[in-house]
Amino acid sequence: xxxxxxxxxxxxxxxxxxxxxxxxxxxxxxxxYLFWYKQPPSRQMILVIRQEAYKQQNATENRFSVNFQKAAxxxxxxxxxxxxxxxxxxxCAFMKPDFGxxxxxFGTGTxxxxxx
Amino acid sequence: DARVTQTPRHKVTEMGQEVTMRCQPILGHNTxxxxxxxxxxxxxxxxxxxxxAPLDDSGxxxxxxxxxxxxxxxxxxxxQPSEPRDSAVYFCASGLERGSWTGELFFGEGSRLTVL
Numbered sequence: 001x002x003x004x005x006x007x008x009x010x011x012x013x014x015x016x017x018x019x020x021x022x023x024x025x026x027x028x029x030x031x032x033y034l035f036w037y038k039q040p041p042s043r044q045m046i047l048v049i050r051q052e053a054y055k056q057q058n059a060t061e062n063r064f065s066v067n068f069q070k071a072a073x074x075x076x077x078x079x080x081x082x083x084x085x086x087x088x089x090x091x092c093a094f095m096k097p098d099f100g101x102x103x104x105x106f107g108t109g110t111x112x113x114x115x116x
Numbered sequence: 117d118a119r120v121t122q123t124p125r126h127k128v129t130e131m132g133q134e135v136t137m138r139c140q141p142i143l144g145h146n147t148x149x150x151x152x153x154x155x156x157x158x159x160x161x162x163x164x165x166x167x168x169a170p171l172d173d174s175g176x177x178x179x180x181x182x183x184x185x186x187x188x189x190x191x192x193x194x195x196q197p198s199e200p201r202d203s204a205v206y207f208c209a210s211g212l213e214r215g216s217w218t219g220e221l222f223f224g225e226g227s228r229l230t231v232l
Contacts, residue, residue, distance in 0.1 A: 033219045045207065045223035052218075091159065095219040100171050102217050103149070103161040 002027045002094050006107035013082055014115050020067075021077045021110050023092030030054075032096045034068065034075045035104065040088040048090070051075065079112075087114045118142045120224035122208050128230045134196040137227045139208030140189055148191045149221060150183055151207040159207075165191065166213060198231045205229070 003026045013019040025034070036048040051059045051068050058066050063083075067076045079086055092107040121140040129135055141148050150162040152175075163173035168185040176183065180202075182194045195202055205228050209221040 035219065037223075042225065043205065043228075044225045045209070045221075047220060047222075050218070050220060097217050097219070099217075102219065103164065103172065104159075104219060104221065106159040108158050 002029075002032075002096070002105050004092050004094050004105055004107035006092055006110050008110045009108070010111045010113070012113040012115055015082060015084060017082055018078060018080050019082055019112065021079075021090050021092075021112065023075045023077070023107055025073050025075065025092070025094050027073070027094065027096070029096045032094060034066075035093040035095070036064070036066070036075075036077045037091045037093060037106075038086075038088045039091065039109070040085075045091070049077065082114050084114050084116060086112065088112060118222075120208055120210050120222050122206075122224035122227050124227055125225065126228045126230075128232065129198055130232050131199055132197040133231075134194065135198050135202075135229060135231075136195075137193045137206050137208075137229070139191040139193075139210075139224060141191065141208070141210030142222055143189070145210035145212050145222070146188070147211045147213050147217065148185060149207075149209045149211075150191070150193050151209065153205045153207060153226070154203075162193070162206075195229075198229075200231045203229055203231050 005024045032053045034051045038046045049061045063080045089109045091109045093104040149164040161175045163183040185191045205226040207226045209223040211221045
């Protein structure tokens with residue numbers, strides 16, 4: 001079974017600074033997807049960024065980028081120029097595209113607070 | 117603005133009562149997941165459907181939980197009888213599978229259930 005570990009329960013950073021959230025995972029699969037989801041106080045889970053394991057290039061979405069280290073099984077999220085609206089829980093998730101077993105396995109989350 | 121709609125947003129009930137949660141996936145999406153979120157267990161998969169057919173419901177306590185998709189625009193999760201340990205936030209999420217599943221999910225705002 002796959003596991004996802006987020007070792008930082010809480011983080012805080014000043015507005016406009018850069019912050020990196022850590023995630024490691026354990027799997028014997030070679031083909032899989034990794035995700036970062038954001039859960040603001042409104043509770044809705046929002047997809048931030050997705051990475052396909054067979055792609056070496058790190059995914060980016062505006063101010064959000066990842067550092068995907070496949071051999072190390074590491075998938076960190078970097079938020080640049082942080083904004084107050086980035087305050088949320090951030091969950092790292094893993095999925096293998098295996099028909100009938102396509103669930104997302106989530107980490108325990110990191111609570112990020114952006115300080116004005 | 118396409119979104120996943122869940123009802124009710126909040127539900128307080130007494131132990132032993134039946135609870136039904138409903139989800140309207142994004143129009144055109146053919147894959148629907150039910151997740152449960154608690155402080156202790158985090159985010160856990162309960163069940164998921166593709167083209168209305170159940171693919172995995174191994175996360176559900178079968179004796180009290182049932183999940184169905186009566187049609188493509190409605191997914192239901194029923195608990196009967198409810199117990200205090202069922203208190204959680206229940207999320208519905210939908211996505212579109214087009215030949216291969218890439219795991220991109222759109223979540224609803226969740227139904228917060230409290231069983232007294």
